[in-house]
Amino acid sequence: MTGMMLSWTFWALASAVFAALTAIFAKIGIENVAPDVATLVRTVVILVVVAAILTATRGWQAPSTISGRSWLFLILSGVATGASWLCYFRALTLGDAARVAPVDKLSVVLVAVFAVLFLGEKLSPAHWFGVGLIGAGVVLLSLKI
Structure with missing residues (x-):
């Protein structure tokens, strides 16, 4: 892999592009499909x-090599993901993608707060300012004006 592809920013930006395409x-x-x-x-x-990617890259891992704690939190993550997706599709059936997706991205603000509270991560004042701007942007984009 190239140096760029080993960077978290490359993968985060790719995630953002795919998330945007997901909404569209x-x-x-x-249309004419139940959200669930x-x-x-x-x-x-x-x-x-x-599964195809894991097969192609030979990335499968024996379930027995995963710790109980990892299993617990991966399962909780899966439940949270499923709940998020169910709510997201329900919101898309009721609202405009250009307004639903930004409100969904309020998760960015919540991740910052939860990471500080539960993971002990530290954010600088500049980072908190950025988190605040994201929150303000979500509010502005959610308003129907």
Whole structure:
């Protein structure tokens, strides 16, 4: 891999691009589809794609090599992801993608707060200012004006 592809910023930006496409594709795809069914389809596609990637890269790992603590938190993460997706698709059926997606990204603000509270991470005043700007942006984008 190139140096750029080993950078967290490369992968975070790629994630943002795919998340943006997710909102657009989902908004188009949920026409006349129940949001929970749309979530199931999305989940099955993800399962197949990730299984194919693991097979192609020989990245499979024996379940017995994963600690109980890791299992617990991965399962909790999966439950939270599923709940997030169900809520997201429901919101997309009721609102505009250009307003739903930014409100969904309020998760950025919540991650910063939770990371400080639960993981002991530290944010500088400049970082907190940025988090505040994201929060303010979410509020502005959610208003129907």
